[in-house]
Amino acid sequence: MTGTPLNIVAFCCEHCAYAAADLAGGLRMQYPPDVRIVQLPCTGRLDVLTVLQAFDEGVDGVMAAGCLPGNCHFLEGNLNARRRVTRIQGLLGEIGLEPGRVEMFNMSAAMAAEFVTAVTEMTERINEMGPSPLRVGGAGRGGD
Amino acid sequence: MITAERKPLEEVKDLIGEARNVLVMGCGTCVTVCFAGGSREAAELVVSLRMATRLAGAPREITETTVQRQCEWEYLDEARADVEQADVIVSLACGIGVQAIAERFPDARVVPGVNTTFLGMPTEHGIWEERCAACGECILGITAGICPIARCAKSLLNGPCGGSEAGHCEVSPDTPCAWQLIHDRLQRLGVLDVLMQPQPPKNWKSSRDGGPRRIVRDDLRLAGEQE
Ligand code: SF4
Ligand code: SF4
Numbered sequence: 001m002t003g004t005p006l007n008i009v010a011f012c013c014e015h016c017a018y019a020a021a022d023l024a025g026g027l028r029m030q031y032p033p034d035v036r037i038v039q040l041p042c043t044g045r046l047d048v049l050t051v052l053q054a055f056d057e058g059v060d061g062v063m064a065a066g067c068l069p070g071n072c073h074f075l076e077g078n079l080n081a082r083r084r085v086t087r088i089q090g091l092l093g094e095i096g097l098e099p100g101r102v103e104m105f106n107m108s109a110a111m112a113a114e115f116v117t118a119v120t121e122m123t124e125r126i127n128e129m130g131p132s133p134l135r136v137g138g139a140g141r142g143g144d
Numbered sequence: 145m146i147t148a149e150r151k152p153l154e155e156v157k158d159l160i161g162e163a164r165n166v167l168v169m170g171c172g173t174c175v176t177v178c179f180a181g182g183s184r185e186a187a188e189l190v191v192s193l194r195m196a197t198r199l200a201g202a203p204r205e206i207t208e209t210t211v212q213r214q215c216e217w218e219y220l221d222e223a224r225a226d227v228e229q230a231d232v233i234v235s236l237a238c239g240i241g242v243q244a245i246a247e248r249f250p251d252a253r254v255v256p257g258v259n260t261t262f263l264g265m266p267t268e269h270g271i272w273e274e275r276c277a278a279c280g281e282c283i284l285g286i287t288a289g290i291c292p293i294a295r296c297a298k299s300l301l302n303g304p305c306g307g308s309e310a311g312h313c314e315v316s317p318d319t320p321c322a323w324q325l326i327h328d329r330l331q332r333l334g335v336l337d338v339l340m341q342p343q344p345p346k347n348w349k350s351s352r353d354g355g356p357r358r359i360v361r362d363d364l365r366l367a368g369e370q371e
Contacts, residue, residue: 052192052195055195091153094153094154094196095196095199096196096199133199134199
């Protein structure tokens with residue numbers, strides 16, 4: 001990876017993406033170290049305010065990773081999360097940040113390679129945008 | 145409930161202008177249950193405004209408080225200290241709350257953070273629909289419990305008009321024709337014949353047309369406050 005180390009938060013459903021990340025680790029698959037994983041019981045728990053607060057604290061990107069459409073453990077949590085991600089993208093645009101700093105991904109617990117692809121794709125995307133202007137020069141509110 | 149919708153962030157930023165200390169005030173009742181101006185929405189606005197003003201190179205001190213009801217002096221007074229230290233208050237209550245702040249705190253600058261929209265109800269998650277026009281003289285007793293003042297685009301008392309088509313109103317395929325609904329429900333209740341009795345013109349004096357309205361209940365007034 002090139003550029004400044006990034007701080008990307010990945011909200012991962014414990015029934016799929018979190019397990020996929022675990023599997024990727026178990027298989028010794030390499031992926032960019034810029035992602036910090038937060039385990040959710042379901043992406044349906046994804047909270048707009050929490051994501052906004054993360055950006056306010058200076059994170060560079062946020063990804064939500066839930067089950068494949070139709071496979072949500074709670075039936076539709078992943079579909080509801082997608083709508084919320086769309087709303088957050090709109091809010092980021094209003095605020096003056098690139099809407100693409102937040103994205104939704106879907107995968108099953110067995111899809112370790114897809115987890116690696118998603119993280120790589122997100123890291124490359126954010127790298128192109130550069131770190132969040134809210135943390136450049138210490139403007140971010142949070143430290144670590 | 146009174147429903148409202150958040151104003152675009154750009155508009156709120158313009159309303160705030162150069163103010164340094166911004167207080168976002170949520171309301172814990174109607175606008176909380178329609179997800180427009182409760183404590184969560186206040187927190188969302190605070191964090192959004194904070195980011196936007198920092199990005200614009202003009203960071204502000206932005207704080208938040210939410211009272212149970214902005215339209216009652218007792219609750220509003222709880223926020224007095226916060227109000228007094230703010231250069232501007234962004235009220236997320238309906239227009240009543242905004243005006244209550246202006247009336248209670250004569251020196252405070254208050255601006256609305258939401259657009260008050262209508263009197264209505266949630267018909268499903270994420271959808272609210274208008275139900276009442278607060279016309280001051282309820283006629284639901286003769287319209288099968290469906291309000292043609294609020295729900296008919298023309299507020300007809302003897303409908304439907306010629307624009308009623310396959311159950312929906314001519315203004316939009318998404319709007320059910322109120323008079324079709326009234327007809328169907330009267331029929332279901334077996335009292336369709338009430339439609340044979342045309343309704344005389346409504347006296348709109350009890351509505352907004354008679355000017356701002358006021359209710360006085362002498363039995364509830366406190367003796368010390370009698371005029
Ligand atoms: S201020 Fe408006 S939104 Fe708040 S409780 Fe009163 S009527 Fe409802
Ligand atoms: S179509 Fe029905 S609801 Fe629409 S204006 Fe005519 S009577 Fe009213």
